[in-house]
Amino acid sequence: MQGFARSIGRSLSFALLASASVGALASAQANMAPLNDLPNPYKTQTDWAKLPSGRTWGSTSAVAIDRDGKTVWMAERCGTNSCATSNLDPVIEFDSDGNAIAKFGAGLIVSPHQILVDKDGNVWVVDCACTGGGGRGRAGTPPDSAAPKGHQIFKFSPAGKLLMTLGKPGGGRGAEYFFQPNDLLIAPSGDIFVSEGHSSAPGSTARVFKFSKDGKLIKSWGQLGHGPDDFDQPHALAMDSKGRLFVGDRGNNRIKIFDQDGTLLDTWYQWSRPSGIFIDAQDNMYVADSESGSVGSGRDRTWKRGIRIGSAKDGSVKYFIPDPVEKANNTSSAEGVAVDAAGHIYGAEVGPSVYGEQATPHLKRYTKN
Numbered sequence: 001m002q003g004f005a006r007s008i009g010r011s012l013s014f015a016l017l018a019s020a021s022v023g024a025l026a027s028a029q030a031n032m033a034p035l036n037d038l039p040n041p042y043k044t045q046t047d048w049a050k051l052p053s054g055r056t057w058g059s060t061s062a063v064a065i066d067r068d069g070k071t072v073w074m075a076e077r078c079g080t081n082s083c084a085t086s087n088l089d090p091v092i093e094f095d096s097d098g099n100a101i102a103k104f105g106a107g108l109i110v111s112p113h114q115i116l117v118d119k120d121g122n123v124w125v126v127d128c129a130c131t132g133g134g135g136r137g138r139a140g141t142p143p144d145s146a147a148p149k150g151h152q153i154f155k156f157s158p159a160g161k162l163l164m165t166l167g168k169p170g171g172g173r174g175a176e177y178f179f180q181p182n183d184l185l186i187a188p189s190g191d192i193f194v195s196e197g198h199s200s201a202p203g204s205t206a207r208v209f210k211f212s213k214d215g216k217l218i219k220s221w222g223q224l225g226h227g228p229d230d231f232d233q234p235h236a237l238a239m240d241s242k243g244r245l246f247v248g249d250r251g252n253n254r255i256k257i258f259d260q261d262g263t264l265l266d267t268w269y270q271w272s273r274p275s276g277i278f279i280d281a282q283d284n285m286y287v288a289d290s291e292s293g294s295v296g297s298g299r300d301r302t303w304k305r306g307i308r309i310g311s312a313k314d315g316s317v318k319y320f321i322p323d324p325v326e327k328a329n330n331t332s333s334a335e336g337v338a339v340d341a342a343g344h345i346y347g348a349e350v351g352p353s354v355y356g357e358q359a360t361p362h363l364k365r366y367t368k369n
Contacts, residue, residue, distance in 0.1 A: 028270040028315065030253065034303040035270060038320040041369050042345065048098040048365040055079065055088070057362045059131065061276070061335040062115040063348040064123075069341030070096040073123060074348060074363055075105070075112030081131045081350070084110045084150075091115070091125060091156070096340075098365075104160030110150040113198075114183045114236075114336065122163060123156045129171065130180045130198040151178050153194065166194070166215055177217075179205050185237040185245070187260060189213070193245060195234035197224065200251045200296060206231035208247060208262070221262040226252055229264070232297075238277040238285070240312040248274030248287070251297055255287070268315050272303040275335040276348075285312040286345060288337040294328040305333045307347060307366070321345070321366055334364065343368060 049072070051057065062075035072094045078086035089103035090112045105112075105125065113128035129150030151171030155164035171179040180198040187193065190213030197206035206224040208231070211217055222231045232251025239245055244265060245258045253273045257266040276288035292303040305323035310316045323333030334347025345366040 028268060030269050032269055034272070034301070035308065035317050035320065036302075036304045036322075038308070038317060040319060040321050042319070042321050042366040043369055044321075044324075045365040045367065049074070049094055049363040050098050050100060051076075052092070052100045052103060059350040060112075060348040060362045061350050062112050062125070063336045063338045063346045063363060064115045064117050065338050065340045065346075066093075066117050067119060067121050071101075072096075072098075072338070072340070072346060072363075073115050073117060075109070075115045075125050076362070077111060077131065082111050091123065091160070102158075102160070104156065105154075108149065108154060108162070113181070116184050116186065118186050121158045123158060124184050124186075125154045125156070126181050126184050126194075127152050127154070128180050128182060128198055151180060153178070153181060153184055164215060166192075166211070173205065177209060182233070182235045183237040183248075185239055186213075187239060187243065189260075191218070191260065193237055193260075195231075195237050195247060197231065197233055198235070200224070200232050206234055206251075208234060208237075208245075208258075210260070210262070219262065228267070231256075235275055236277040238279045238312075240279050240283050240285075241281070244312075246277055246279065246285075246312070248277050250274055250291070253292075253298065253301065266315075270315060270317055271308050271310075273298040273301065275331075276337040278337045278339055279312045280339055283312040284339075285310055286337050286339055288334040288347060290323075290331045290333050290335040290350065294330055294332060307334055307337060307345065309345075321347075 056079045058077040058079040059081040060076045064073045074092050075090045078088040083090050089106045091105040093102040095101050109127045110129040111131040114126040116124040149169045152167040167178040178196050182195045185193040192211040194209040207220050207222040209220045234247050235250040236248030247256045249256050255268045271287040272289045273292045274287050275290040278286045287308045289305050291298040292301045292305050307321040308317050309319040325332045331351035335350045336348035338346045347364045349362040
């Protein structure tokens with residue numbers, strides 16, 4: 001990737017690049033031509049992850065890499081698409097061979113949506129409560145103050161001890177939080193960023209929060225809409241080496257880039273409809289698009305679903321791993337994405353078998369040929 005970035009400065013290479021991929025260029029606009037035909041140098045492993053004995057795969061959008069660079073953490077929705085009535089542990093740790101070596105979290109989480117491992121090895125889980133009984137159809141309605149759980153973020157020790165909770169059971173609106181949080185990011189300073197809002201229905205929330213490392217609210221910004229300062233399902237968060245905050249504004253088919261005070265720096269359209277974003281230490285960027293051509297405002301798009309790979313430095317897109325389901329009726333390919341120290345890509349999938357489109361496992365691994 002470093003050699004690829006250097007080639008940007010060479011006029012001939014730049015011309016060739018422009019014909020095959022798009023960076024932070026004038027042509028990268030909302031109506032740009034889709035990037036569907038980029039090279040795919042990865043092979044797919046569908047049977048890498050092995051669930052604990054007796055478990056069957058349900059939906060997952062939550063995958064993260066441990067601080068050791070090789071252990072993989074996943075939060076799975078208890079064999080279906082919700083853990084609301086289950087006594088199974090949704091949080092599972094896999095070793096580098098895909099064997100389940102730890103699990104916890106039973107009874108706490110309704111719908112695990114994203115997971116993160118911090119620099120101390122603690123495991124954070126975002127409970128969107130946006131599937132099962134609290135799904136998209138209820139997204140614009142007020143929270144149920146009597147609900148015993150849901151719409152919260154949990155910080156666990158690596159052994160599963162609950163260390164901190166953000167948000168109240170059943171959720172909150174307005175000055176309270178959260179209602180359908182999507183993702184979590186912890187900056188090098190320890191500040192915590194949370195994106196909220198999993199619906200495009202009128203009255204839904206769509207904002208980003210900034211908290212101090214001890215969970216005190218510093219600020220929030222954004223509202224539901226389609227303008228330059230709006231969000232529609234801010235579904236994913238990532239941060240590059242410069243400390244820029246990347247927000248996957250999924251319902252608006254774009255990525256918005258902010259400084260850590262919420263000032264908008266740039267807007268990128270060349271990554272299509274982002275459900276998940278991962279940026280590694282070298283600023284290689286991996287964006288999972290699980291909805292183009294099949295869901296919501298992405299249904300009419302000619303962009304293909306899959307994982308796009310390129311650079312967070314200049315926005316250029318180099319590779320594309322396509323969804324094997326050509327014609328999906330709902331979410332199909334990876335929604336969550338993470339990359340280990342060896343460069344293996346992990347895609348956490350919501351849709352297969354839950355929507356009847358395929359029956360393969362929901363945590364795939366992609367390795368470079």
